[in-house]
Amino acid sequence: MRGTSVPAAPPKLGGLDRFNRASAGSAEAALLGCCASYRWAARIAAHRPYPDVDALLAAADEASYDLSPDDLDEALADESSPGPHDSAPQAAHTALAAAHAAYESSFGHAFVICLDAFSPAEHLDQVLSGIRLRMNNERDEERSIAADELRRLARARLARLVANHPESDAPSPAHRVL
Numbered sequence: 428m429r430g431t432s433v434p435a436a437p438p439k440l441g442g443l444d445r446f447n448r449a450s451a452g453s454a455e456a457a458l459l460g461c462c463a464s465y466r467w468a469a470r471i472a473a474h475r476p477y478p479d480v481d482a483l484l485a486a487a488d489e490a491s492y493d494l495s496p497d498d499l500d501e502a503l504a505d506e507s508s509p510g511p512h513d514s515a516p517q518a519a520h521t522a523l524a525a526a527h528a529a530y531e532s533s534f535g536h537a538f539v540i541c542l543d544a545f546s547p548a549e550h551l552d553q554v555l556s557g558i559r560l561r562m563n564n565e566r567d568e569e570r571s572i573a574a575d576e577l578r579r580l581a582r583a584r585l586a587r588l589v590a591n592h593p594e595s596d597a598p599s600p601a602h603r604v605l
Contacts, residue, residue, distance in 0.1 A: 442589040447476035457588055462581035463505030464498040480589055487585050491578035499574055503536040509554055519551055526558040533562060534569050541579035
């Protein structure tokens with residue numbers, strides 16, 4: 428009703444607006460939940476504000492492609508290999524633990540894979556087949572694939588971080604459970 432003295436509720440800010448307005452330290456801390464490279468997080472935080480989510484994701488991709496070997500090591504060291512859901516049969520837990528151990532022994536870091544394109548029912552099969560397939564890679568080739576999977580994971584985590592719904596405002600867990 429016009430002319431009333433009741434103030435309108437303040438508009439709710441979307442996730443990207445909150446991210447753009449956050450302090451550098453808060454933004455970097457949230458970004459480290461997406462990718463644990465301090466250089467990556469600092470670079471993305473330093474270039475705020477972003478006009479839209481696409482610009483933010485493009486900046487994240489660019490920063491991911493520019494990771495030095497040490498930056499990649501730092502980010503991979505914070506990752507953990509995806510595990511089966513608690514309700515999965517014990518055989519799945521055993522098979523996945525053995526596959527992860529073999530991968531980590533061969534490549535020196537956790538197996539990383541972005542599962543966003545797959546339904547939750549497909550996750551376990553995708554991880555097991557991914558490990559089986561990637562175990563045949565040379566070390567440099569696998570490092571390149573792991574870097575790309577890490578970029579895809581960081582991009583997906585960042586998109587969830589700045590999504591415009593309240594339930595997405597808190598950083599999502601960095602590590603997946605199948």
